[in-house]
Amino acid sequence: MDEKAVLQRMSLLIPVYTETESWELAKQAGFGMEEEGIPYALIESLDPFEEALAASQRPGLGVALGISRREGAGLFSRILKESLPVFCIKEPSQTQARILGKNGARIIKKSPFVDWEEKDV
């Protein structure tokens, strides 16, 4: 697949940037998006938050997730003008990672967010 085609494909899904060590959490976030019916891709990254922020600002769905041990799990979206995550969980549980994924999908679906604070950590 050439670079243009890759970019085109990437613009139609939610990228989840993750360190190798956080792969399991990233999978859970992906399951959250899958349940909501939105396509996603897990991508290994050395700086997940930075890459997720950049991806969220590019043309396309405008939503990206970053997961790292240092920063936790962050949901970035073009719906926020600032370069800050819409949600950020320092030490996410598997349930919370899945909810974060669901909420990423819900930005696109324009559905109310699921409250991750009320769920078990």
Add this chain to the structure above:
Amino acid sequence: MKEYVAGVDIGNATTETALGELLDGKLIRCVSGIADTTGIKGTRDNIQGIIRSLKNASEKMNIDPEQIELIRINEATPVIGDFAMETITETIITESTLIGHNPDTPGGIGIGIGRTIAFQDLLEAEAGQKFIVVVPDTVDFEMAARGINQAVQSGILVEGAILKNDDGVLVNNRLEKKIPILDEVEMIGKVPIGMECAVEVASPGGCIDLLSNPYGIATVFGLSPAETKQIVHIAKALIGNRSAVVIKTPAGEVKERKIPAGEILIQGKSRLYKAAVDRGAQEIMTIVSRVDEIQDVTGTKGTNVGGMLEKVRMEMANLTEQDYKTVFIKDIMAVDTIVPREVLGNLAREITMEKAVGIAAMVKTHKLHMKRLAEQLAEILHTRIEIGGVEGSMAVMGALTTPGTEKPLLVLDIGAGSTDACLMDEKGKTKPIHLAGAGNMVTMLISAELGLEDFKLAEDIKKYPLAKVESLYHIRYEDGSVEFFNEPLDSKLFARTIIVKPGGWKPVNSRKSMEKIRQVRKEAKEKVLIQNILRALRKVSLTGNINEFEHVVLVGGSSLDFELGNMVTDALSHYGIVSGKANVRSTEGPRNAVATGLLYAYLEERKHG
């Protein structure tokens, strides 16, 4: 010589003061005061509210409340209203036979028919047989999908699945053969095993078709005409769902039980009228309109309506320290409604829309205790207290200070508990009436029809406009206008319908759309307030013909409602009546009419010796 006189109006919600500064008997300055009414109108508990309202006005006048020489309170024939909801029908499921709810994300699509089987028994099931697998929350989606795939490979026909977890799409995406899957079924343990079952999931944006059709269910289960008649209520409860399950159990049955709703007995001057509650509000109101002057209203003993009317009577007797037997219900108002009720015997909080009648009742209590209230107030404030004129007449006096008004004038005061009207003719003669049904009844209807548990939320929906948070930076109001913000909004509000209150926004945690909530709110106001205004006009009129009025002025706190003024103007314009909100003393808007009337009536009396 300067003196200070105050008119105080104790309303159901607020206590209002009109404080006048008089120089040689002439009014040279007038200010208003307002405070929340403390306690039920007309009781000793009101004193705190009266004092606060007087203080509020005194501060504006820059005097000490003790300088007030005369306080006139309204001769509030205390009209106190109450209301109740009488459900006429009730859907009951004996044994578990239906699961019809709308999870956000069911899996798969289509219809599956088979016998229910527990997930752990699936692999041992007989090949060639059709099954609907029931998956508990201890089984995750990968395990569930693996199990179903294995079963299918060994020849077991898995036609559908019922899950407790919100994993419908995840399971479906991992299946080799796609099946309809209903997830988020809370009471999965109660799903009967080994029974005939049908699962249906519609495409996104669509509604189920087979299971919401009685003949569809009959086809699936091979029902006789008599059995088909029984399951009509299942089909009814499933209309509009995206997914549903129906399970046929041998002993299971669903029935719509007609609750004995009872009769309302209305004692007129010369005869007793009877109205059956289950015949609906229209019939009740037709009978009420036939009664010349209601002496008392009772309900059949042992029914909801009987209990509710006696409760109103008992509460009023306690509050006003009157003998229970001397408290009479002088008016009732009935409104038809449809309310969502949880189906008895449900598995996933299914609801069905039940027919109901909302009934408001009004009690006129004894006037004596107003005298007692005045005496107690005089003792506390060391001021002369007088009971002024009748509330309705005073409201007209106050409303007449609105620029552009003249006698004859009809004043409407829509309160929380009752709707009051008063007509003043050219000669100044007044005809006041009080009717049951007002603001609180509207709140009750909104609360019931939207299935809200929080009465305060329903009250806010009634009072303020709605908007939808469309992004973290903009909202769209119910009239279509859009407002943008520089700072991001609270993420908890994202994609939600909100109530735009002056002090801040409040989210409406309901799946109902903004348009639906708005429609329910408007219809409730139409059914109660507009209908009651027309009823009041007919009652006050000499000929029973609404067209005889030319000018109708709205006073009271409810007139401040953001849409009621326009609704009334629109409704009355069909009869050629000019109507609008009062602007008491050119400054107060529709508020303070009775208090101002009390002060102005005093000035009139003084002028004429």
